[in-house]
Amino acid sequence: MSLLRLENLTKKFGGLTAVNNVSFESGQGSIVGLIGPNGAGKTTVFNLITGNYQPNEGNIIFDGQPIAGLLTHKIVSMGIARTFQTIRLFKNLSALENVLAGCHCRMKSGIFGGMFRTPAQKREEREALEQALAELDFVGLGEQADVLSSNLSYGNQRLLEIARALATRPRLLILDEPAGGMNEQETDSLIRLIRRTQDRGITVLLIEHDMGLVMEVCEKLVVIEYGGKIAEGTPDEIKENPRVIEAYLGTEEEDE
Numbered sequence: 001m002s003l004l005r006l007e008n009l010t011k012k013f014g015g016l017t018a019v020n021n022v023s024f025e026s027g028q029g030s031i032v033g034l035i036g037p038n039g040a041g042k043t044t045v046f047n048l049i050t051g052n053y054q055p056n057e058g059n060i061i062f063d064g065q066p067i068a069g070l071l072t073h074k075i076v077s078m079g080i081a082r083t084f085q086t087i088r089l090f091k092n093l094s095a096l097e098n099v100l101a102g103c104h105c106r107m108k109s110g111i112f113g114g115m116f117r118t119p120a121q122k123r124e125e126r127e128a129l130e131q132a133l134a135e136l137d138f139v140g141l142g143e144q145a146d147v148l149s150s151n152l153s154y155g156n157q158r159l160l161e162i163a164r165a166l167a168t169r170p171r172l173l174i175l176d177e178p179a180g181g182m183n184e185q186e187t188d189s190l191i192r193l194i195r196r197t198q199d200r201g202i203t204v205l206l207i208e209h210d211m212g213l214v215m216e217v218c219e220k221l222v223v224i225e226y227g228g229k230i231a232e233g234t235p236d237e238i239k240e241n242p243r244v245i246e247a248y249l250g251t252e253e254e255d256e
Contacts, residue, residue: 009058033218079171102167
């Protein structure tokens, strides 16, 4: 069953068409990779799904509901979370406090509850703390809960972003180059983490330039070039696709 469906999605910036008539689906519980050369429009697709941009044309359907045009916080509340190509952590907060920020979108106690410390508000705080600690354990940062995020290694900062995204309790997790800056050992751990995330029933959609990771972890790949989709299929199908090979490697005529 499809959880996310893009239908003829188009985004223009002035005279530049960044995304051109792109359509694909992510099935419930699947791991799908969006790949293509630099500047192909991949992150723009993510920004359209998460409400950072509004499409000029086309539809975005999540769990049967159109979400194009909704505000970002509404999309998060519906069950879509993401990480970013450039790390966006609260540098002066601890790892635990960063993940607690992700829990906030699910808390219902308002100003009254906060002022008067109602039983419901205290219970929510306790549950948020338990969840934040559990997500840190899940990504392997349980022992670094009190460490300032700015003092974590680059790879662990990437993992902390994933923990914060998971704290929003998503049904769809969008990862924008999660292996960027990671060494081989960290990348292997990330592959296992993505699979364990899938085991939780969470659908994963990712952009990644590490083709070893992409080919190992993704069940389906969507390839875009110059904003348009040029191929879609399993990793084995994609790596044999002539249009994909041309997009990544060029042709003999171009080299002459």
